[in-house]
Amino acid sequence: MTAPDGIALSGVCKTFTGRGRVVEALRDVNLTCPQGSFTAIIGPSGCGKSTAMRIAMGLEAPDAGEVRIAGKAPLDAARDGLTGIAFQDAALLPWRSVRRNVEVPLEVLRRPLSAASEHVAHLIDLVGLKGFENALPGELSGGMRQRVAIARALATHPRVLFMDEPFGALDQILRRQMNLELQRIWNESGSTALLVTHGIDEAVFLADRVVVMHAGPGRIVDIVEIPFERPRQPRLFSDPAFHETCDRIAGVLHGG
Numbered sequence: 001m002t003a004p005d006g007i008a009l010s011g012v013c014k015t016f017t018g019r020g021r022v023v024e025a026l027r028d029v030n031l032t033c034p035q036g037s038f039t040a041i042i043g044p045s046g047c048g049k050s051t052a053m054r055i056a057m058g059l060e061a062p063d064a065g066e067v068r069i070a071g072k073a074p075l076d077a078a079r080d081g082l083t084g085i086a087f088q089d090a091a092l093l094p095w096r097s098v099r100r101n102v103e104v105p106l107e108v109l110r111r112p113l114s115a116a117s118e119h120v121a122h123l124i125d126l127v128g129l130k131g132f133e134n135a136l137p138g139e140l141s142g143g144m145r146q147r148v149a150i151a152r153a154l155a156t157h158p159r160v161l162f163m164d165e166p167f168g169a170l171d172q173i174l175r176r177q178m179n180l181e182l183q184r185i186w187n188e189s190g191s192t193a194l195l196v197t198h199g200i201d202e203a204v205f206l207a208d209r210v211v212v213m214h215a216g217p218g219r220i221v222d223i224v225e226i227p228f229e230r231p232r233q234p235r236l237f238s239d240p241a242f243h244e245t246c247d248r249i250a251g252v253l254h255g256g
Contacts, residue, residue: 005070006192007033007056007160012065014051014218024217025051029065031211031220035159038186038193040203041211042253048218049196050164056194057085057162070159070192077160081109084153084191088165090145092137098124098148099133105155116155123151126185143174150182154189161191165198176237179205183232200246200253205232212252222252 014026025048033039041049054060056067058074069077077083084105092101102120103113113120124133127147137145146166153161166182167175179202186193186206197203203210204226212222226245228236236242 005035005159006037007031007039007194008066008068009052009056010066012052012055012062012067014048014055014060014062026055026062027217027219029218029220033192033194035192036190037209038195038207039209039211040195040197040207041213042197042200042203042249043213043218044215044253046218047213047215049213051218052213053162053164053194053196057083079109081105081111081156082159084156084158084161086146086149086153086161086163086166088168090137090149092145092148094137097134097136098129098140101137101148102151102155104152109156111156119157120151120155123154126154126188127151128181142170143178146170146178147181150185154185154191158191161186161189161193163193164196166195167202168198175199175202176234180234182206183230187231200249201237201242204228204242204245204249205236210249212249214255224249224252 009029009031012026012029016023016025029052041052043049051060055062056069056074058078067074070082072080072082099120102123106113106116124130127150129144129147149166167178170178183206195206207226209226210224211220212224213219214221
């Protein structure tokens with residue numbers, strides 16, 4: 001198993017049993033994400049991509065296999081503040097301001113807020129919310145709330161950033177804007193990023209490589225290296241080579 005400072009899953013298997021059914025969610029999943037890389041996982045609903053991420057985060061235990069996050073077991077990495085998480089639902093505390101929401105992981109890990117004051121201010125500026133430090137979640141748009149969630153995920157200086165459909169609830173125009181912002185934020189943070197998404201164009205635009213999964217059982221069927229240089233500009237979305245790459249992934253995704 002390699003990638004001591006990144007993400008490494010080796011021989012991971014997971015089965016769920018319920019209502020008289022046995023579902024093989026993951027079979028022999030092997031995935032290595034080097035430090036500082038950006039990997040996207042794409043696949044149909046029920047292919048196990050979110051289960052794989054939950055196992056990597058330590059929210060589920062595999063039936064077999066080994067997982068290392070920044071060189072540690074997932075729960076140990078989380079307890080040490082080495083991982084950050086952003087889901088589709090920003091899940092902000094409605095009674096707390098932007099700043100106070102970003103501070104939540106620091107409080108959970110019992111880190112002194114006074115020492116992190118400048119870092120929190122920097123994160124709020126980084127995600128484009130300077131001036132909204134005291135705003136409540138109800139006063140923010142959906143895109144702004146997701147920005148807060150990303151800033152919160154980065155509060156502990158994580159080595160690994162997990163994102164499960166963070167922009168899934170946004171419209172297409174805002175989603176592409178957030179793709180540009182996420183690229184910038186990730187580049188500055190230096191984290192190893194793992195993104196689960198249903199959007200092929202989102203995966204190709206953001207990632208260094210795209211992992212394609214199939215269901216029944218959940219497994220990796222291809223890993224597509226993305227050739228485009230960084231930083232990626234909006235014009236890439238209309239580049240014929242971009243569409244060729246998306247079509248290749250769609251072919252694998254749909255069994256072509």
